[in-house]
């Protein structure tokens with residue numbers, strides 16, 4: 659990471675775990691145990707229905723609450739969907755867009771990811787754009803091309819000014835939920851590739867100031883080494899974010915690094 663130019667961000671993605679009452683207990687625990695050092699921003703991406711509980715407990719803390727998805731239309735006949743303005747009104751600050759599980763299981767495409775980025779920005783939400791290659795794509799040697807394409811497609815039509823509000827998370831699909839982490843060098847290399855794409859699209863200043871996270875089996879044991887990479891500005895953490903002590907240890911690693 660490079661704190662001189664950009665923010666370090668540690669985000670937990672709970673996926674489809676925890677009820678509202680479990681959220682309240684976790685959020686209280688987290689709030690009361692946060693380290694004093696404020697060297698990284700902290701985000702919790704909770705299931706939609708847990709957002710009010712999380713916000714109630716965390717509203718006066720430095721932990722921001724995020725959603726894990728949204729619909730790109732402002733409103734309409736889209737049964738079961740949630741719009742950006744619904745989230746914004748609740749006090750949600752960030753939203754995950756294009757997580758690989760949504761691409762894999764729910765038909766998310768580069769086009770819908772792009773539409774969602776625009777919808778989020780319009781409502782004042784900050785997107786956390788997720789990109790990543792499968793094992794097959796890595797073995798075929800197309801990782802850099804594929805990630806560059808995913809980033810360019812997702813950011814189509816996004817201005818340099820809006821890019822300042824976007825976080826990018828590099829999450830290799832083969833490392834998610836598998837216990838198989840990218841090596842610090844692999845993570846650093848792809849995050850560097852993403853920064854190069856941003857430089858070409860938006861210029862050196864925006865690229866230098868953009869936060870790029872790594873996600874995929876990050877845990878208290880490997881966080882510090884991953885975060886030591888110059889282009890890795892934080893983590894998007896799945897299973898280790900479900901346990902307050904593990905999540906806090908990763909926050910402490912980000913503060914130390």
Ligand code: 13P
Nearest residue numbers: 671834835874875896897
């Ligand atoms: P794990 O940390 O459980 O591998 O999940 C990573 C992830 O998908 C975060 O969005």
